[in-house]
Amino acid sequence: MQGRIIKIISNQYTIEYENQFVVAWPRGKMRKGQAPVVGDWVEFSAVHDRYVIEKIIPRTNRLLRPAIANVDQALIVTSMKDPDYSCHLLNRLIFLVSLSHVEPIICITKSDLVDMTKYQTEMAWYEKAGYTLIYTYPGSDDMDLKRILKDKISVLCGQSGAGKSSLLNRLDPSFSLQTQEISKALGRGKHTTRFCQLHSVANGWVADTPGFSSLDFSRIDVSHLDTLIKDFQPYVGQCRFSDCRHEKEPGCAIKEALEHGLINPSVYEDYIQIKREEKQYGK
Numbered sequence: 385m386q387g388r389i390i391k392i393i394s395n396q397y398t399i400e401y402e403n404q405f406v407v408a409w410p411r412g413k414m415r416k417g418q419a420p421v422v423g424d425w426v427e428f429s430a431v432h433d434r435y436v437i438e439k440i441i442p443r444t445n446r447l448l449r450p451a452i453a454n455v456d457q458a459l460i461v462t463s464m465k466d467p468d469y470s471c472h473l474l475n476r477l478i479f480l481v482s483l484s485h486v487e488p489i490i491c492i493t494k495s496d497l498v499d500m501t502k503y504q505t506e507m508a509w510y511e512k513a514g515y516t517l518i519y520t521y522p523g524s525d526d527m528d529l530k531r532i533l534k535d536k537i538s539v540l541c542g543q544s545g546a547g548k549s550s551l552l553n554r555l556d557p558s559f560s561l562q563t564q565e566i567s568k569a570l571g572r573g574k575h576t577t578r579f580c581q582l583h584s585v586a587n588g589w590v591a592d593t594p595g596f597s598s599l600d601f602s603r604i605d606v607s608h609l610d611t612l613i614k615d616f617q618p619y620v621g622q623c624r625f626s627d628c629r630h631e632k633e634p635g636c637a638i639k640e641a642l643e644h645g646l647i648n649p650s651v652y653e654d655y656i657q658i659k660r661e662e663k664q665y666g667k
């Protein structure tokens with residue numbers, strides 16, 4: 385049998401299997417280092433009176449904090465006000481998510497608190513580059529969001545106060561209840577740091593622990609970041625030098641596109657900043 389792990393408590397793994405939930409234990413040999421995480425597809429079998437996890441199906445990706453595998457997308461919850469919009473924060477989150485091989489979805493909140501016409505050009509950059517942008521606010525029907533979440537594993541990220549819990553509670557009023565119950569059962573601190581669970585929201589799975597909370601790139605390999613930035617993708621590989629850093633080199637296709645107004649200037653700026661940091665760390 386094949387199913388997906390949606391919850392782990394101690395050594396008990398809850399697996400969703402054909403719309404039912406079964407609790408399974410891993411085979412002894414799996415326990416050290418090779419343990420399954422939430423999001424894993426696993427093969428399991430019935431041995432005597434219990435279910436045993438035999439094998440983890442190869443993962444498409446794996447986040448460390450929270451520990452979760454096969455994440456399809458990260459909803460970058462981006463508030464327009466309180467906390468105020470910052471393109472640099474948004475860009476850095478897009479980079480981090482992309483470097484984990486997860487699709488970034490830009491989710492704009494609190495657009496009701498500002499005059500969005502002032503941000504039209506800004507938002508158009510992201511759309512033009514090929515990023516998915518969704519606007520969500522109290523009272524919206526969230527049809528786009530529901531469509532995006534369906535059949536996917538999603539992780540939310542974004543600043544404190546950006547509206548992550550509000551958004552989830554609006555999509556599924558039982559969400560806060562579910563998470564509160566778990567917090568109570570496990571003790572508050574423990575839940576946020578050690579446990580992660582997938583909740584069924586809008587016919588998809590959403591992690592109850594936010595991801596990408598550290599904006600620290602110092603231990604991340606950013607050597608292929610240029611290939612992961614959607615603004616750059618049409619031009620990557622067209623520079624004169626194959627190892628072009630897109631900074632001062634002659635014949636750089638990225639700089640040329642930037643000068644022709646084809647690349648979001650703030651994305652370029654943040655990319656260069658990260659490459660400079662990479663040099664500083666001596667990577």
Ligand SMILES: Nc1nc2c(ncn2[C@@H]2O[C@H](COP(=O)(O)OP(=O)(O)OP(=O)(O)O)[C@@H](O)[C@H]2O)c(=O)[nH]1
Nearest residue numbers: 493494495520521522543544545546547548549550
């Ligand atoms: N006007 C308006 N207020 C919002 C919107 N989204 C969230 N808020 C408010 O913003 C505040 C913070 O929202 P939360 O959902 O708690 O933010 P969070 O991202 O979960 O914050 P943390 O739990 O600290 O990570 C709350 O008072 C919400 O009611 C929105 O789209 N419009």
Ligand SMILES: [Zn+2]
Nearest residue numbers: 623628630636
């Ligand atoms: Zn270049």
